[in-house]
Amino acid sequence: MNALTDTVKASSANAATAAGQGRAVLAAYRRRVRWRVGALVLLGALCVAAFVLDIMTGPSTLSPGEVVAGLLSPDGVSNAQRTIIWNVRLPYALMALLVGAALSLAGAEMQAILNNPLASPFTLGVSSAASFGAALAIVLGISLPFLPREWMVSLNAFGFALGSVMLLQLMARLRSTSVETMVLLGIALVFVFNALVAFVQFASSQAALQQLVFWSMGSLSRANGQNVSVLAVVLALVAPFSLAAAGKLTALRLGEDRARSFGINVGRLRFFALLRVSLLAATSVAFVGTIGFIGLVGPHIARLMLGEDHRFLLPASLLTGALVMSLASTVSKVLVPGVMLPVGIVTSIIGVPVFLLLIFWRPGGAS
Amino acid sequence: MYHYLPRNRMLGAVLMLLAALSPLTAAAKEVTDLRGRTVTVPDAPATVAIDDGRFLLALALIDPDPISQLAAWPHDVSRLGEVYSQRMIDAFPALETLPSVASSAESFDMESMLAAEPDVAVVSLSRGPTDAQVATLESAGIPVVFIDFFIDPFAHQGKSLELLAELTGNQAQAQDYLALRDAHLARISQRLADAENAAEPSVFMEAHAGITRDCCFSPGSGGVGDYIDFAGGHNIGADVLEKASGKLNLEYIIAADPDVYIATGGPDLARSGGLTLGGGYAEDEARAALANMAERNGIAELAAVAEGRVHGLAHQLLNSPLDIVAVEALAQWLHPTLFAEIDPAATLAQINQRFLAVPYTGTGWVSLEASADAEPDDVAESDNAAQ
Numbered sequence: 001m002n003a004l005t006d007t008v009k010a011s012s013a014n015a016a017t018a019a020g021q022g023r024a025v026l027a028a029y030r031r032r033v034r035w036r037v038g039a040l041v042l043l044g045a046l047c048v049a050a051f052v053l054d055i056m057t058g059p060s061t062l063s064p065g066e067v068v069a070g071l072l073s074p075d076g077v078s079n080a081q082r083t084i085i086w087n088v089r090l091p092y093a094l095m096a097l098l099v100g101a102a103l104s105l106a107g108a109e110m111q112a113i114l115n116n117p118l119a120s121p122f123t124l125g126v127s128s129a130a131s132f133g134a135a136l137a138i139v140l141g142i143s144l145p146f147l148p149r150e151w152m153v154s155l156n157a158f159g160f161a162l163g164s165v166m167l168l169q170l171m172a173r174l175r176s177t178s179v180e181t182m183v184l185l186g187i188a189l190v191f192v193f194n195a196l197v198a199f200v201q202f203a204s205s206q207a208a209l210q211q212l213v214f215w216s217m218g219s220l221s222r223a224n225g226q227n228v229s230v231l232a233v234v235l236a237l238v239a240p241f242s243l244a245a246a247g248k249l250t251a252l253r254l255g256e257d258r259a260r261s262f263g264i265n266v267g268r269l270r271f272f273a274l275l276r277v278s279l280l281a282a283t284s285v286a287f288v289g290t291i292g293f294i295g296l297v298g299p300h301i302a303r304l305m306l307g308e309d310h311r312f313l314l315p316a317s318l319l320t321g322a323l324v325m326s327l328a329s330t331v332s333k334v335l336v337p338g339v340m341l342p343v344g345i346v347t348s349i350i351g352v353p354v355f356l357l358l359i360f361w362r363p364g365g366a367s
Numbered sequence: 368m369y370h371y372l373p374r375n376r377m378l379g380a381v382l383m384l385l386a387a388l389s390p391l392t393a394a395a396k397e398v399t400d401l402r403g404r405t406v407t408v409p410d411a412p413a414t415v416a417i418d419d420g421r422f423l424l425a426l427a428l429i430d431p432d433p434i435s436q437l438a439a440w441p442h443d444v445s446r447l448g449e450v451y452s453q454r455m456i457d458a459f460p461a462l463e464t465l466p467s468v469a470s471s472a473e474s475f476d477m478e479s480m481l482a483a484e485p486d487v488a489v490v491s492l493s494r495g496p497t498d499a500q501v502a503t504l505e506s507a508g509i510p511v512v513f514i515d516f517f518i519d520p521f522a523h524q525g526k527s528l529e530l531l532a533e534l535t536g537n538q539a540q541a542q543d544y545l546a547l548r549d550a551h552l553a554r555i556s557q558r559l560a561d562a563e564n565a566a567e568p569s570v571f572m573e574a575h576a577g578i579t580r581d582c583c584f585s586p587g588s589g590g591v592g593d594y595i596d597f598a599g600g601h602n603i604g605a606d607v608l609e610k611a612s613g614k615l616n617l618e619y620i621i622a623a624d625p626d627v628y629i630a631t632g633g634p635d636l637a638r639s640g641g642l643t644l645g646g647g648y649a650e651d652e653a654r655a656a657l658a659n660m661a662e663r664n665g666i667a668e669l670a671a672v673a674e675g676r677v678h679g680l681a682h683q684l685l686n687s688p689l690d691i692v693a694v695e696a697l698a699q700w701l702h703p704t705l706f707a708e709i710d711p712a713a714t715l716a717q718i719n720q721r722f723l724a725v726p727y728t729g730t731g732w733v734s735l736e737a738s739a740d741a742e743p744d745d746v747a748e749s750d751n752a753a754q
Binding site: 058059060061062079080083084087088089138141148153202208209210211214215219221222224333336337338339340 | 472473575578579580581582583584606607608613614615616617618619621622624635637638639640664665668
């Protein structure tokens with residue numbers, strides 16, 4: 001009897017400890033979620049701060065007060081000041097945020113579906129295809145009757161980038177879709193398109209070559225109201241689908257078979273993720289040229305801070321990309337006042353130290 | 368392997384003998400090229416090869432038959448402009464059948480240059496052969512002379528033209544031309560010096576206007592910017608760019624609000640919808656293209672545009688010894704009253720008539736101010752800006 005009561009006591013004690021453990025795990029989980037939500041809020045706040053800094057910085061002597069006044073009541077400032085604020089600083093700063101967010105989100109999805117930390121939107125030839133599309137538009141001077149010529153280069157770049165992903169998808173379908181095949185095919189596409197661009201350069205006249213070189217140097221200074229809005233719309237349409245797929249992507253990171261056992265159609269997941277990546281990357285490249293570093297490192301910075309849970313990793317990547325790009329935009333204006341440095345150079349100068357800092361000093365949230 | 372050696376040695380000996388004999392067979396002289404190298408060239412080279420089609424314009428200036436001594440050229444008609452090239456070919460059909468060498472825009476091609484067998488290879492300072500390739504060419508008996516009309520045009524035009532003249536035996540006509548050029552330049556510098564305290568208007572010169580959707584490539588310190596300084600202006604690009612050219616921040620230009628906006632362009636910008644003028648373009652076409660440039664984001668708001676100080680200039684005029692025409696146009700734009708009676712068109716007509724084997728036609732420079740119907744608007748706009 002005693003023994004029995006002892007057993008009962010023991011088992012109830014066990015249950016109590018199990019419940020206690022469960023509570024502890026839950027509490028730890030909640031703490032982690034709180035930290036992650038907090039980190040997202042912090043990143044968001046940093047993005048806003050970087051954007052404000054970007055808007056306030058420039059080679060002219062506008063004071064922060066004048067910038068705010070110009071933003072609030074455009075008619076209250078001089079013609080030149082209004083142009084600087086509304087036609088130069090605002091579109092450039094918005095474009096920096098949007099391009100950074102788009103490329104970094106695309107990179108995070110790419111790294112998830114290919115299960116490859118070296119993947120970025122440009123690994124599978126998206127950017128090479130875009131360059132080839134732009135090169136053809138520039139060299140052949142093709143145009144459509146209803147479209148201004150300046151949009152043709154962007155449109156063609158976009159078409160080729162999207163086409164390259166479709167081609168990749170098609171080839172991957174013909175053979176059984178494995179990640180390795182896909183990466184290999186993508187790398188083959190990179191080389192094919194690079195060779196084609198080189199050939200176009202070789203065959204084109206001096207004038208077209210010059211234009212091509214200028215086009216391929218990534219620059220935020222092509223930003224204007226129209227293309228900023230287009231990229232904003234693309235990002236707003238694509239990002240919700242990315243976030244909706246976050247849970248499945250997390251499962252995919254546990255392994256393809258594991259993901260299948262959860263009832264996830266991996267092929268379909270991969271296809272739509274690729275589609276989103278190509279939309280984001282192609283639109284960005286079409287408007288600002290090649291800015292390579294963000295798509296690779298933005299997601300890694302987010303991962304080092306927040307770990308693998310894609311429900312947090314994807315929005316965090318979006319924010320880290322926007323943050324780094326926005327800071328880079330500010331620095332590119334400040335380094336040599338009056339001169340536009342190619343922003344791609346600056347993204348590396350800004351991004352690498354942040355990246356190294358995180359690798360050597362991991363904040364508590366990293367799992 | 369050793370048994371090849373004697374033959375190699377024999378070949379070497381023969382080559383050395385030939386090299387030693389060549390100064391005896393043809394009288395040689397020394398010239399100093401634009402790289403500062405002292406080059407031994409034949410006294411009267413029978414043929415030269417060039418690596419840039421635009422050198423033809425300089426040759427046409429000093430030689431009534433500019434291709435008589437041409438061994439090879441790169442057939443890069445787009446650089447010279449399709450229209451001018453065609454007129455050149457019409458005048459000298461042999462141009463089309465001359466051997467081709469790689470242009471300075473491509474990587475240097477040894478074989479085509481060797482195959483052309485020129486007595487002298489005239490190459491571009493900007494992107495000619497490497498030192499090793501020069502050594503190979505010279506060991507094959509082809510001396511290499513570097514000239515330049517593009518990197519530092521203002522300083523190098525005269526010297527480059529003299530070198531070309533020296534190599535082709537056209538010194539007399541080149542001296543005549545350079546005398547004319549010097550006289551015209553002196554007239555401008557003298558008048559600027561006499562007009563003490565003449566204000567130096569600030570200038571934004573947009574190079575390759577409209578080549579991409581965004582703007583603001585500009586000459587910096589030296590290079591094409593020297594022309595602005597010489598014509599009595601202040602190049603705002605030189606304040607921030609330490610190199611010869613670069614890309615300015617649009618905001619910097621708006622904030623600097625230059626007194627004069629000058630766009631440079633050429634037929635090559637047709638594809639990108641940029642500033643098209645020069646050979647083959649009528650004045651109203653060039654003016655329409657310039658008006659498009661002045662309507663772009665940021666440029667449209669400049670006081671220079673509102674007040675009608677908008678001008679277009681063909682690259683070709685800055686990149687050749689025809690630059691005095693460009694300098695006169697610039698001087699007139701920057702100091703309209705001081706240089707009221709200067710007439711670049713008359714200068715060009717004189718050059719066409721006295722010197723150029725194939726006359727330069729087309730609209731080399733154009734201004735927006737001349738459109739009479741736009742003037743009331745301009746005044747209204749500047750009034751608004753003043754308020």
